[in-house]
Amino acid sequence: MxxxxxxxxxxxxxxxxxxxxxxxxxxxxxxxxxxxxxxxxxxxxxxxxxxxxxxxxxxxxxxxxxxxxxxxxxxxxxxxxxxxxxxxxxxxxxxxxxxxxxxxxVERRMSDRLFRNAIFTLFPYRRRLRAAAVLGLVYQRSGLPKLVERVLPPRLRAMQALLPPVRLREAFAALPRRVRAKGPVRRRVAMLSGCVQDVFFHEVNAATQRVLAAEGCEVLTPRRQGCCGALGLHAGREEHAVEHAKRTIATFEKLPVDAIVVNVAGCGSSMKEYAHLLADDPEWAERAREFSAKVRDVNELLAELEPRAPRRRIEAKVAYHDACHLGHAQGIREQPRAVLRTIPGLEVVDLPEAELCCGSAGIYNLVQPEPAAELGERKADNVRAVAPDLLVTANPGCLLQIRRYLDDVPMMHPIQLLDRAINGTGA
Known part of the structure; x- marks a missing residue:
């Protein structure tokens, strides 16, 4: 050498x-x-x-x-x-x-630095996101998005296009802090409600609680929780990631639970990395190891449990998209498919080029909109190639990214489809 x-x-x-x-x-x-x-x-x-x-x-x-x-x-x-x-x-x-x-x-250009700072000033904080949801709803209903789309810079155009449909009732809804298991308790778990997930994908969190309860899990969802630090960790903002990791550990570590359940691929991946992130901190290293050892993706946990709740039959061809931070980072590929196959009548199909990212990748589709758009269009073409009735994926970023380029196929989190089969929700 x-x-x-x-x-x-x-x-x-x-x-x-x-x-x-x-x-x-x-x-x-x-x-x-x-x-x-x-x-x-x-x-x-x-x-x-x-x-x-x-x-x-x-x-x-x-x-x-x-x-x-x-x-x-x-x-x-x-x-x-x-x-x-x-x-x-x-x-x-x-x-x-x-x-x-x-x-x-490295000193970034002023415009780049301001844009990145704006992302981290808003997205990790639920109260700010809820205020933004109100403004977003007014903006969406004003007709301005179509008028200004062509004149916006690429990054702002991407941000506008990725804005999810805003439902204020869900954005401001509170999850039950405790949901009792139906029947004998098989597991006692705590659930991460998250930041973006809790405001813009509240229905996924609610479906997660219902499904876990139906499968014999008592679910605790601490009210005083927030961002897990995933966005910062993936973007190289180490101080942000460390701060939010410590807050998350402190929130969950004293709860008497068997597992900490996550329904967002990127969050789960980062939470499993806390032991590495805090390895050099003598006060937090062991606490981080114990915390990370308990983290389970919701599909991972459900695959460990023999199905107990009856499933309604759903006749549909479902394409499953592997979120990168679930499939590649956590190695969880077969479990979501196995859980979906517990639904009678459901045909689960894989996508061509399944290993290729859809272009979401944390904040990537905001800070690198051009390549993200190419990848999003490529993923949409691969979805159309299998002609599914429905696309499911276990990451909100993927849902927002693919939805931008695929408006002719319904999309949801796999836990929502399971909730429909078990509880009839959204049927």
């Missing part, structure tokens, strides 16, 4: 590990699954290309400004490469170490 030619471009706080960088043998198995490589065919926009850039920066041969930041920013963080890699390269760890380095050490 050659010696670095200069001082590392990374600061000393958790830089990408030399050991992890050296794991990559540049074989290219990651290339067919990388969304940006598929779009552009550019080596530096592939996982192995980005690892090469990290390697050069670690050796001090290039800086973090300019091209380095451009190629790292272009990565969706979908982790399809982690699934595809035969050598076990931990690209997820490398990316999670690199993005905070950029956020700390």
């Amino acid at each position: 050659t010696e670095p030619s200069g001082q590392s471009a990374f600061d000393p706080h958790n830089p990408p590990s030399r050991e992890l960088l050296d794991d990559c043998v540049h074989c290219g198995f990651c290339l067919p699954t990388c969304p940006t490589y598929q779009l552009w065919g550019e080596e530096m926009d592939s996982p192995r290309g980005r690892i090469y850039l990290m390697d050069l920066a670690e050796r001090g041969e290039i800086g973090l400004e300019g091209s380095f930041t451009q190629h790292i920013d272009a990565c969706l963080g979908c982790m399809a490469c982690v699934t595809a890699c035969p050598s076990g390269v931990q690209y997820d760890r490398l990316l999670e170490a690199t993005r905070p380095q950029i956020e700390r050490n």
Whole structure:
């Protein structure tokens, strides 16, 4: 191994590990699954290309400004490469170490910095989101969206297009703090209600409580909870992620439960990473390990339980979209399909190019709207190719992203479909 030619471009706080960088043998198995490589065919926009850039920066041969930041920013963080890699390269760890380095050490353009700050000033906070929901409803009903769409900059156009239909009753609704199990208690669980999920996808949270209760779970949903830090973790805002991780742990750790249930793929992935995020904090490291060990995606938990609640028959062809942070990051692929197949009459089909991200990827479709749009259209075409009656996916970002390009196929979270089969809700 050659010696670095200069001082590392990374600061000393958790830089990408030399050991992890050296794991990559540049074989290219990651290339067919990388969304940006598929779009552009550019080596530096592939996982192995980005690892090469990290390697050069670690050796001090290039800086973090300019091209380095451009190629790292272009990565969706979908982790399809982690699934595809035969050598076990931990690209997820490398990316999670690199993005905070950029956020700390690279001065972004004023417009870029303001836009990113605006996202993190709004989305992690439920009260602010509810105020935004009121303004959003007025805006949607005003007729302005169609008038201004063509003159908006790409990022604002993407934000407008991704705004979900606003239902104020749901945006301001409160979940029951405790839902009793139907029949003998099989598990006692706590549920993350989240921030964006609680305001714009409240019906998914309500369906999750009903389904878990029907399957013998007592469900506790703490009122004083909020953002889990997932958006910050995926975007390299380490301080934001750490702060919200600690708040989440403190909220849930004293509850006498068997599991902490999450119905958002990106949130669940991040919560399972708290042990890594807080590993160097002596006060929080063990608490984070104990917390992460209890985190379960709702599909993961339901797959562990023998179905107990009777299901109504639903005759439908359902396409299942693997959310990246569920399939690639958490390795949860078969469980959602198995849970859906407990519904009589349901035909569950997979999508072509299932490993490719839809372009949502946390805040990616807001800060990188052009490639996100290409990926969204590609995913919509793949959905149409299987001609489903319904599309289901376990991540709100994916639902918003695909809905933008696919208005001819109904969409929902898989837990909503299960709720319909068990409780008749929405039938």
